[in-house]
Each structure stands twice: as structure tokens, then as C-alpha cells.
Amino acid sequence: MELAFAQDADTARPLHLVGRDDLESWLDGRPEATRAWLTAVGFTAELGQVMALPDADGGCSGAVFGMGTPQDRARGRFWLGRAPAALPAGDWTLEGALDAEEAAEAALAWLLAGYRFTRYSGTPAITPRLVVPEGVDGGSIQAIAAGEALTRDLINTPASDMGPAELEQAAFDVAVEFGAAMSVTTGDDLLEANFPMIHAVGRASPRAPRLIDMRWGSDGPRLTLVGKGVCFDTGGLSLKSGASMGLMKKDMGGAAGVLGLARMIMALDLPVRLRVLIPAVENAVSGASFRPQDILTSRKGLTVEINNTDAEGRLVLADALALADEEKPDLLISMATLTGAARVAVGPDIAPFFTRDNAVAATLASGAAQVRDPVWRLPLHDPYEPMIEPGVADLDNAPKGGFAGATTAALFLHRFVEDAPRYVHFDIYGWQPVAAPSRPKGGVGQGTRAVLAALPSLLDLPA
Structure with missing residues (x-):
């Protein structure tokens, strides 16, 4: 799906952005007919309120969008994403005072409001197009929107059409588009290449497990992204209930997130040496399933007692993180739909992350605030180490007791990273449970735009 801006401002109609406290002064400068019309239809500039403005011939000369109050806008994001569905087709410009961050958010909100998942039903809606607001880098916004659309498409695709092989193809398509190199280790070759836990988790499925390894860029700091690619999670022999299994097509949301982020990085031509690692498996049930009380030996040599086969994501990530760590990247980031405990802690809208580096945490928080992609740091509490x-x-994949599940999972992953100087783990949800502006119900990227905004500072990239 192409999410693009309009090019010709001369033929575009204006969308006036008016706050509730500014409505009276804005109306004072309008023709009497406009004032009478907005009064008659009850326009009060409440946040998200949209009203077309008629011309003398009964057509549409423009529209007005209610911006509410600053307090209203602080309670959410992407509010301008409500506008396109309420406007007639055609090109539009934004008229109103926006600072640089607000204008960029408005532009991205408009593009993402045009996203539709139509692989199985329906056709893309004809969305009004926006002229890039002054001071906004339209190319960068389009690159970010395209990366987010990729993430959403991958998560939204059901597991019947998004298994390990299809996830590999999606990565290959991105690699071809941007000239990246890619290698894949599949099936029993994982054992020979020393990825025993990826193999163990995926061996029960007829859809062979694999490790996808993509590289792009020849100069600059080393950035490695690792994404959990569990394309469907039955729970294995520790079988999930039907209700808990219902959304497990999204258990590859970490892989979808890092692929979307990688696409943004490559489209923006950031001067980094990028590596993307995706352990892609299906956690299925068969006679070949790994079992509770099995003890697996990881790539790193650490042994892991299996006390719940439904805690499989950390196993496949561990082998991939061990490989990533061997290269000592300047920044290592993993993303995974890893624990329900993270959702209990912060809900579905916030991407919690873990790191031992305070400076990295502060930079990520700053980037998240800048681009309205909420993240929250959770603790790596060392006194909980004995729990794993x-x-x-050496390690337990599912500590008993039920406490601090997100933290103990993150502590588990950190055991496989010793040499990378800075490591960040995101425990994301990857799903929008209720439609919101520019975010329809379904798959969604989390934390990726925050990381992208923070990368120049984290990796000392040229402005």
C-alpha cells in the first residue's frame, strides 16, 4: 500500500486547525456566512471535530478541524488521523500554528490514517491527500509510514499465510529492495550451525525453523536488531487455552517490528552497519515437541531447564542474541511479544524496555516523547537473578511464583549478552485492541519510531 503526500499546494483546499480557546478569535476573521454556518451546525472545536465549509455553489471550499485544548491533546496522539475519513477526496493543506514536532506528527498521522489491511477482503479507501506541511521532511515521513505499514501487514497476516518461510520471504523482499545481503539457516542445519534452541522450539512443526540474517551498510557504527519470529504459538506441550491462542498470529510481532524499523533505516540511508537477526519458528505440538523438564544446551553453552514450553520466545532469542553478541555491535536491540506480565504492568499502548545503560534509557525516553511513540523503562532487578x-x-525458562515475569524474562536474555556494550530489550504487545486515530484495530508497531528518533544520539550519527 502506497502512503504518499500530495504535490500541488495550489489546487489544495485548506483544513483550518482551530483550538477550542481560539475559536471565537478565529471566527472573527471569517465571512459572516462561515460564522453562521459553523454556529448552526454546532461546531465548538472539540478535539477531532471536523466540519466542511460550503462555498457559494454548494461545494466544499475547505474544512475546519477542532484541536480541543492542550490538555485534550496530551491525553492521546495522532488526533489529526481522524480528519481524512471525514473529508472529501482531493488534496488538502493544513492551516494553523503547529510547531515542528506537531507538524511532523500531523503529517504521519494523516498518512497512517490511510492504512488498510485488504489482503483478504475489501479495497483500499480513497483517502484525501495531504500537502506536506512547511518544515516537514516529507520523504522521511513517507519512509516511516512505509516501515510501519510493513509491520502492520506482517502481524495482520494469519499464520496460515505467515509461517517461517513466508517471514523469510518478507525479509528477502526488503533485502532486495534496498540491496541488503541475506543468509538463512534452516531445519536440521540449525544444529550443525549451533543454534540448538531455535531448532528445539521449531522442530515439532512441518514448517521448518530457521534463522534469518540480513546485513546492510558498509560504514558507520554497528547496529544489530533481533526480533522474535514465532509465527504461531500453541504453547507446545504446555498447551494454551483456546482463548489464549486466539491472537498468537501476532507472536512474530518482534520480527515484524525490527523488519519495519530496518526498512525505515535503509530508506533513510542512515550511515550504520545494520544487521537483522530473526529466529523464525512455529511452536507446534507433535511427537517431536520439546518437553517440560527437558534441558537444552544453548549456542552460548548455558544449559536451560524447560519448565514451560509456552515460554519459548526467550529460547529462540537466546541463540540469536548469542550470535549477535559475538560481533560486539555498538548497539544491540531485541524486540519480542514476550510476556503477558509486561501487558499487565503497562497495558497495550506502551512499549516497556529493559537496559542497564542509564544514558541509553534517557535517550530512548527523549526520542519517544519527541515522536509520540510511548515507551517505559522497567527494572532489571539483580536480586531476582536467583529466580532464573x-x-x-544454568537457567530456568519459566520461574515459578508468578512474580516479575517481564523482569525475569529480560534477565534471562541478558545472560546471553556479554560483549555488546549497550543492549536494549523491548517487550512489546504488537496489537491495537481498540481502533484509535491512525491505528485501526490489529497489528501495530511499538517502540520502532522511538528507536529511530534516538539513533542519531545513541550512535553519534551526523545530523
């Missing part, structure tokens, strides 16, 4: 040490093996 079962005694019969």
Missing part, C-alpha cells in the same frame, strides 16, 4: 537459576541447569 533452577539448580539442575
